[in-house]
Amino acid sequence: MRLAALAQETRLAVFRLLVQTGPDGLCAGDIQARLKLAPATLSFHLKELSTAGLLKARQQGRFIYYAPDFKAMNALLGYLTENCCDGGECEVDCASPAASTEC
Amino acid sequence: MRLAALAQETRLAVFRLLVQTGPDGLCAGDIQARLKLAPATLSFHLKELSTAGLLKARQQGRFIYYAPDFKAMNALLGYLTENCCDGGECEVDCASPAASTEC
DNA sequence: TTCATATTTCCAAAATAATGGAAATATATT
């Protein structure tokens, strides 16, 4: 479950760091250094995020680079508003979050 | 943490049911009947969602109606894409999820 | 091949969260 994958401080920090970094991503070691995590801990969370489909990994020599899967991220955002107000019109501002146009 | 509040099957089911129902919401008993939850269990999750700021409760007689706080929901969606690609332009489609215009 | 570095897997301990029965509270109706 993707939401669950993001619903954990450490994993959210990892994901957001990668979102901010962009498509090139960061290798595990860099993430570890930036967020000060034990290797095993980071590895666990990277696996969770990858399994959830939120991250894409690519090996480059000894390094493994992780980057967000932006498509998956979008799907997740869409999911939350799906069928809002029973599919009908609604006066409430339940779409187009401010940041969604800033990317 | 709002994400964490939604990252639990039962709570997500409750929230989505309420999103689909709209601003009028449903009383606890109706939610309970629809999702077949033990009263104590539902109460626990409603409190989690409320504490997270995702639900608004209004008492009406003996009943307590719960409805989504759509503003909070939007803030949450925005949060995820915040600072995407370091604030710069990015070719990746990391905004405007399909469903966000359908509400 | 040997050594160094990057990352993961294994595993067990610790922490946190979910569940639901039973009792408590709150409101309404008679």
Add this chain to the structure above:
DNA sequence: AATATATTTCCATTATTTTGGAAATATGAA
């Protein structure tokens, strides 16, 4: 006041998740 219904709180049990040390694996460099 007595009774009925809606919902919550209390609490103990169970289930799940997180953590990180140590060992294993993988890749590259000398």
